[in-house]
Amino acid sequence: MKNENKFFGISIYIIVGIFLFISIVYPILSVFINVGWSGLNELINEELFKQSLFNSTIVSFITTVISVLIAYLLAFAVNRTKIKYKKVLSIIFVLPMLIPSISHGLGLINLFGNNGLFTKWLGIDFNILGINGIIIGSILYSFPIAFLILTDAFKYIDNSMYENALVLGLNRWQTFRKITFYYMKKPLLSAVFAVFTLVFTDYGVPLAVGGRYSTLAVFLYREVIGLLDFSKGALIGIFLLIPAFVSFIFDLFSKEVVVNTFYNKKYTIRDNKIRDILFSIFSWIIVIFLVVLFGSFIYLSFVNNFPYDNTFSLIHFEYVFENGILKYIINSIFISAFCAIIGTIFAYFTAYTTSRLKFKISILFHALSMFSLAIPGIFLGLSYIFAFKDSFIYQTFLILIMVNVVHFFASPYLMAYNALGKLNNNFEIVGLTFGINRFRIIKDVIIPNSIDTLLEMISYFFVNSMITISAVSFLFNTKIMPVSLLINQYEGQLMYEEAAIVSLFILIINLLFKGLIGILKNKVNRRKIYAVEERIF
């Protein structure tokens, strides 16, 4: 039995090891080996490259500051004030995460473009093309991520700290500095790095609203898609890797502020009418903006020919259906479903090896899994061309599923790593003494005790695979194209109404899927509660 267990343990290691090598190490290595380093000199002297690098840095910097600030205020509003409808607000704040980044750019054009709703109806003449548009669009899709990170952090600050502060007679500023800021430092930095790398490597928003304002990611995209210059693309990609790599190194070495208490007392929010009113107003401004943005998708989908003929019409729907949107939706659901299943299984077992097996190689697996977070999707996609261009998986569903699994691997991995690490570390040993092998323990004890986490992981993989346009953008052909890339296509043809319809479909599918996961989670939790109640009566 001991040998059997060791055998199981080692097999998990080998399978996880092979997976990590083929899907992460090998593609990245192939880029660095095959890239034309000789072109580097020419590239860094190219005017457009220098300009793009500069633009990307500026845009990412400004966006990060505003985005994290907005996210902090919203997280504060939801966690530290007595505003109403917090649950609804929290849901609306993360809606932008359910559509592709490019949709946000297009949404802005719908509102502020030459033929935009605001431009035509309200006479607002606001030049959305260029740096303004990129920044607003980037804020729109990046602030929810920072919001989630910070909300989570707010929840973990133990309130007894604040009670202590009160007893010690600390004033508000001191309390903020010594407690709130102390605990929020790491999450804030995480949020800053997450938003910066996301914006720096995204090509969706600048492609839609950038106009002539070139950023590094768009530059790369155009070189690869337009000119098929993979080698140059890879060189640019290496520059895209820099901020992600810096944040990865930083993350690796920065220590978490551990909240070292057994119980977590809920924060008691003090009464403060003015504060509540101010934060209500701020929250609702954001909500209204988001509703208007999503509303513009709906409006544009159902009019004949905006702005010239605003009568109700299904002509655009007819067009996208003729164009075969259904096929692409099915492609996307297929890819996302398999990515969710395969990704969850691999992330779960990788986390199992690093959190519960703890051989020496575990550290390497952990580092590799976290490193996947630092690889921009667009670079990852490119690396898969280098690695698999001549293999049978190139331009198949398999490669699309695989690249998505790797692209979105780190977050679900971390969820599983944390959840599994918290489970009693003696389950396997106790099992051994009873003759229960490792796999039975995983099946009968470990998995039933982490269903919530598994559902979260599935949801994360699915939703992100539905919206991604980065890693997949070089690896598809028309047969296996995911629906999100249809937006790129319509954007290129300036067919904004059609692009709006596609965005809507993606939003609806993701909302339905999230709803389904929510129901399942409720069911699991209700069963637990029900089981308790049953015994009381």
Added chain:
Amino acid sequence: MKDWLEVKNISKTFDGIKALDNINFTVTKGEFLSILGPSGCGKTTLLRILIGIEIPDCGNILINNKDITNFPPNKRNMGIVFQNYALFPNMTVLENVKYVLKINKNSNSAAEKKAKTIIDKVGLTEHLNKKPHELSGGQQQRVAIARTLALNPEVILFDEPMSALDADNRLTLRKEFKKIQKEFKITMIYITHDQEEAFSLSDRVMVMNKGKIEQIDIPNEIFNHPKNTYVKNFVTKHLIDKVSSIEKCTGIDL
């Protein structure tokens, strides 16, 4: 009484540090032996070797003259009870015990019957259908013992089973342990750093320090004739602590 479990010349080294240095001792059948020592003295390593999760660098373990050194954990007829219980949280009290029985080739009905009998023996019948998190620490530990008893082990190893419990629970559980030991006639090896626990429960106490056995004897002997200053200091420490705390509270110089 005849030596039944024999530990011979066991040594174990981790990264160049000697965790166990030539350990030799014997236990008779049905005996209650406590292994007492500070953290890092090697007692947990010894326990892991006894149960079979760790293989010693050298030395042998014999039960009834049979060498079990390289036997897998489930073939040693031993059970283990951990400080953190390691109950399966998704299963009820009954299911925890039944599950172990079913894995070991009992039919569903036989497993249920047997499980209920054992749970009754540890006094938890009224909690049959509760999940571990609905029980107190002491109750959870009793479930863990019931689960271990299910497979009729000849030896039960305890890894600081009471460290997570409060004083009241400890006292009740101590009695429970003794009762179970007598009733099932099981050999018990009990690891602890708590002198009081060791002395009140055990037939014999083994004091360990830095991977070596300092003394092994009946409680009275160790108490009255400690072999060296280390043992003397270690076993009397809690008494001194107690005296000084009484002095502090009462202001009386004892």
